[in-house]
Amino acid sequence: MCWACLFPLISNSFGHRFQGAMKHMRYVLLFLIFLLPPSLFSQAIQQGDFAADLNSEGWTLDRGVGVRAHILFVKFDNTFQATPAVLVSLTGYEAFADTTGSIRISSRAENITSSGFVIKVWTWGSSRINSVNGSWLAIGK
Numbered sequence: 001m002c003w004a005c006l007f008p009l010i011s012n013s014f015g016h017r018f019q020g021a022m023k024h025m026r027y028v029l030l031f032l033i034f035l036l037p038p039s040l041f042s043q044a045i046q047q048g049d050f051a052a053d054l055n056s057e058g059w060t061l062d063r064g065v066g067v068r069a070h071i072l073f074v075k076f077d078n079t080f081q082a083t084p085a086v087l088v089s090l091t092g093y094e095a096f097a098d099t100t101g102s103i104r105i106s107s108r109a110e111n112i113t114s115s116g117f118v119i120k121v122w123t124w125g126s127s128r129i130n131s132v133n134g135s136w137l138a139i140g141k
């Protein structure tokens with residue numbers, strides 16, 4: 001018997017088994033989707049913007065030498081079920097370089113809870129920061 005004649009029989013047999021397996025896989029996926037609670041798949045996302053400058057209470061980033069920080073408190077519009085992951089990003093700043101020509105500035109989220117967090121913006125050396133703008137994103141359940 002010729003192998004070329006057997007190939008359609010072999011591939012056709014495999015095709016039926018593959019389709020059968022896919023059909024069973026669909027049933028399993030549908031079962032899981034409808035059986036598992038929707039909260040397992042849901043994510044809550046909240047976002048916002050922040051700004052601080054020379055007129056902000058407690059602002060010291062424009063003077064002095066060494067590490068100086070400014071703190072901003074953020075309260076979520078809706079409380080998360082658990083502590084979310086939070087990303088803080090600077091989107092702009094006005095600054096003057098120190099004697100070495102460097103501008104040093106950094107930001108991060110701290111003390112994250114399900115109801116809010118703290119944004120810390122800081123500088124060091126003799127950098128002078130007059131204002132900062134940024135955004136934050138919180139992802140959780």
